[in-house]
Amino acid sequence: MRIGSKPGPEVFGIPFRGKMIIYAPLKRIAFVANRAMATLVRDLLDGRVPALPSPTASVAVELLRKAELLAPDPPLTPVQSPAEFTPTSATLFLTNRCNLRCVYCYAYGGTLSPVDMPSSLALQAIDVVSRNAVKRCVPGFEVGFHGGGEPTLNWDVLTAAVSHARRQPLRGFVSMSSNGCYSAGKLSYILDNFDGLSLSFDGPPEVQNAQRPRATGTSSFRAVMKTIAEFDKRSFPYGLRVTAGRSTLDKLPDIVRFLARHTGAKRVQIEPVFRRGRGRPVAITAGHARAFVRGFCAALDVAAAHGLDLSYSGARPDLLTTRFCLSTCEALVVLQTGEVSTCFEVHNVRHPLARHFLVGRLQDGQIELDRRRWLRIANRTGDRIRFCSDCFCKFHCAGDCLGKTYCAGGVDRFRPSPRCVINQELTKHLLVRKMAQHHGMWLGQTSARIGDKP
Numbered sequence: 420m421r422i423g424s425k426p427g428p429e430v431f432g433i434p435f436r437g438k439m440i441i442y443a444p445l446k447r448i449a450f451v452a453n454r455a456m457a458t459l460v461r462d463l464l465d466g467r468v469p470a471l472p473s474p475t476a477s478v479a480v481e482l483l484r485k486a487e488l489l490a491p492d493p494p495l496t497p498v499q500s501p502a503e504f505t506p507t508s509a510t511l512f513l514t515n516r517c518n519l520r521c522v523y524c525y526a527y528g529g530t531l532s533p534v535d536m537p538s539s540l541a542l543q544a545i546d547v548v549s550r551n552a553v554k555r556c557v558p559g560f561e562v563g564f565h566g567g568g569e570p571t572l573n574w575d576v577l578t579a580a581v582s583h584a585r586r587q588p589l590r591g592f593v594s595m596s597s598n599g600c601y602s603a604g605k606l607s608y609i610l611d612n613f614d615g616l617s618l619s620f621d622g623p624p625e626v627q628n629a630q631r632p633r634a635t636g637t638s639s640f641r642a643v644m645k646t647i648a649e650f651d652k653r654s655f656p657y658g659l660r661v662t663a664g665r666s667t668l669d670k671l672p673d674i675v676r677f678l679a680r681h682t683g684a685k686r687v688q689i690e691p692v693f694r695r696g697r698g699r700p701v702a703i704t705a706g707h708a709r710a711f712v713r714g715f716c717a718a719l720d721v722a723a724a725h726g727l728d729l730s731y732s733g734a735r736p737d738l739l740t741t742r743f744c745l746s747t748c749e750a751l752v753v754l755q756t757g758e759v760s761t762c763f764e765v766h767n768v769r770h771p772l773a774r775h776f777l778v779g780r781l782q783d784g785q786i787e788l789d790r791r792r793w794l795r796i797a798n799r800t801g802d803r804i805r806f807c808s809d810c811f812c813k814f815h816c817a818g819d820c821l822g823k824t825y826c827a828g829g830v831d832r833f834r835p836s837p838r839c840v841i842n843q844e845l846t847k848h849l850l851v852r853k854m855a856q857h858h859g860m861w862l863g864q865t866s867a868r869i870g871d872k873p
């Protein structure tokens with residue numbers, strides 16, 4: 420809850436073990452207060468200064484002033500939609516075919532009528548972002564091959580796109596989200612030609628094989644481990660993405676321990692299954708949210724002990740932003756048939772949000788943009804959602820993933836999801852860890868303003 424009834428600095432009170440965490444996200448201040456201190460903070464924010472402060476209260480007031488808790492917040496310029504849609508990052512959905520049948524696949528990977536992106540489309544997308552990068556005088560552009568299917572199954576187009584990216588005047592950063600089940604030839608090409616990769620892998624054989632079987636029903640564990648071994652041998656930069664279904668929540672610490680011991684990955688991201696596609700029966704609903712939080716917190720301890728960076732997308736107190744992600748403004752997300760999407764989650768024309776999120780088409784080397792539709796999505800930033808205005812995560816989560824919380828008919832076009840509980844509980848946990856590392860009072864860097872691009 421936001422503390423103080425007057426407009427002024429954003430200060431929140433977060434209940435914690437019978438006390439209150441006082442949190443000023445924009446100033447990067449967090450500390451635990453007892454009831455008297457919490458009341459004093461509220462009174463001061465409301466402009467009620469104790470007439471005859473006790474010596475203890477005087478010390479507390481002095482402390483709060485020194486920490487500048489009551490001073491105006493440093494500005495966080497809300498990310499404005501650029502006047503023009505000039506993305507410098509292309510995300511290409513190369514195919515909806517897949518060699519796995521993950522039980523939670525949000526895109527029904529491998530089971531819809533097969534659709535592949537033609538190379539002409541992939542090359543046009545690269546031309547657009549490369550041109551934009553030159554126009555905007557930025558050092559380079561990005562090309563990413565994304566899910567909705569396994570990108571390496573549309574191999575000829577993938578390799579043609581990579582070669583085309585390498586022929587551009589500016590440097591292109593080429594990456595991919597992938598399941599890691601390749602032939603030796605494809606693996607060798609990836610090692611030689613990609614700049615990075617996000618590998619979806621759920622860890623120990625019993626988990627990986629149960630959650631991510633091959634299309635034939637056989638196991639995928641050994642193939643992915645072979646890929647990882649080659650990545651590690653070549654010091655190839657990659658991160659691991661673990662998906663947690665209901666049956667894996669209590670296994671998260673073991674999964675992270677396995678990854679720490681058997682892979683050279685430095686970064687692991689864990690995301691709960693969301694209610695989409697094949698994921699519906701195993702999705703993390705409101706009833707499972709706290710079990711996810713418990714599992715993740717225990718996994719954090721394991722990760723810390725092994726020097727692994729463990730993250731979850733909705734809890735990121737180190738990031739100040741008004742947008743959950745930059746896909747709406749900075750990414751040219753192109754589906755197999757040329758539609759331009761504003762969200763990685765909206766992967767085909769039959770998706771329930773397609774008529775809101777598919778905002779144009781890539782054709783003849785140009786983006787034909789439905790500007791009104793695009794602005795409607797681009798303008799739904801965290802600072803404009805009333806539901807989030809009292810939430811201490813609002814400058815970090817910023818209304819969460821558009822594809823998971825967008826509600827065309829709702830107030831502010833927003834509907835909370837079970838992730839809110841996860842985002843809030845995990846952000847609180849991360850703040851507690853920060854405070855513990857800083858002897859009870861965390862004073863972060865006020866200069867750090869990451870995530871928002873000018």
Ligand code: SF4
Pocket residue numbers: 517518519520521523524525526527528529566567568569597598619631
């Ligand atoms: S989650 Fe990815 S790897 Fe698994 S079936 Fe879906 S598209 Fe294929």
Ligand code: SF4
Pocket residue numbers: 806807810811812813814816817818819824835838839840842843
């Ligand atoms: S989406 Fe939920 S967790 Fe995120 S800022 Fe809004 S209320 Fe908070």
